[in-house]
Amino acid sequence: MKTHFLFPYWCRYLGWALILLHVPISMFGRARGMVNIMDNGPTSTGLFTGVHLFFICTSLVMVSGLFLVAFAKEKVEDEQIWHLRLDSLRWAIYINYLILIISLVFIEDVGHMLELNLWVPLLFFIIRFRWVIFRLNSSFSKEDGHEK
Amino acid sequence: MKNNIRVERAIKNITQADLAEAVNVSRQTINTIESNKYVPSTVLALKIARVFGKPLEEVFMLEEGD
Numbered sequence: 001m002k003t004h005f006l007f008p009y010w011c012r013y014l015g016w017a018l019i020l021l022h023v024p025i026s027m028f029g030r031a032r033g034m035v036n037i038m039d040n041g042p043t044s045t046g047l048f049t050g051v052h053l054f055f056i057c058t059s060l061v062m063v064s065g066l067f068l069v070a071f072a073k074e075k076v077e078d079e080q081i082w083h084l085r086l087d088s089l090r091w092a093i094y095i096n097y098l099i100l101i102i103s104l105v106f107i108e109d110v111g112h113m114l115e116l117n118l119w120v121p122l123l124f125f126i127i128r129f130r131w132v133i134f135r136l137n138s139s140f141s142k143e144d145g146h147e148k
Numbered sequence: 149m150k151n152n153i154r155v156e157r158a159i160k161n162i163t164q165a166d167l168a169e170a171v172n173v174s175r176q177t178i179n180t181i182e183s184n185k186y187v188p189s190t191v192l193a194l195k196i197a198r199v200f201g202k203p204l205e206e207v208f209m210l211e212e213g214d
Contacts, residue, residue, distance in 0.1 A: 140180075
C-alpha cells in the first residue's frame with residue numbers, strides 16, 4: 001500500500017528520547033527559578049531571552065518528541081494500521097475539542113489552554129493508537145497457537 | 149462481509165504468513181480479515197483473490213445486512 005507521509009521507524013526512538021530529555025531540562029530550569037512562558041501567558045518577553053529559550057527547550061522539545069512518536073511508521077505499515085491510525089486521530093480530535101470547549105467555558109487562563117492544546121491531541125492519539133495495536137497483537141497471539 | 153480465505157489457504161496449502169507476504173501486509177491483517185474483524189480495501193481483496201487464482205466473489209461474499 002502506498003502510504004502518505006510518515007517519519008521513518010527509527011524516529012519513534014528519537015521522539016521518546018526528546019520526551020525524556022525534556023524532563024531533566026524542565027526540572028533544572030524550574031529549580032533555577034525559570035518559569036514556563038505559558039505560566040504568565042504568552043506575553044512579550046522578547047525572542048531568545050532566557051525565558052523564551054527555556055520555553056523552547058521544554059514545551060517545544062516535548063511536543064516535537066510527541067509528534068515524532070505519533071507519526072513514525074510502524075514496522076509493517078499496511079492498510080489496517082493506517083485505518084487504526086486514522087481512527088485514533090479522529091478520537092484524539094474529539095477529545096481535544098471536548099476539553100477545549102469545556103475549558104473555554106470554565107477557564108479564563110488562555111496560556112494554559114494553549115499549552116494543553118499543544119500536547120493533548122498527540123498524547124491521546126499515541127495512547128489510543130498503541131492500545132489498539134496492543135489489542136490487535138494480543139488477539140493475534142492468542143490465535144497464533146493453533147493457526148499457522 | 150464474509151470470506152473463504154481460511155478454506156482457500158487450506159486448498160492451496162499456504163500459511164497466513166505466506167499469504168501476508170504475497171500481498172504485502174502483516175500477518176495480523178490476514179488474521180483479522182479471516183476472522184471477519186477487518187474488511188479489506190478493494191485493492192487488498194483483489195490481490196488476495198489473485199493469489200488464489202479465483203474471482204473476487206468466490207473469496208469474498210456479502211452477508212445479510214451488508
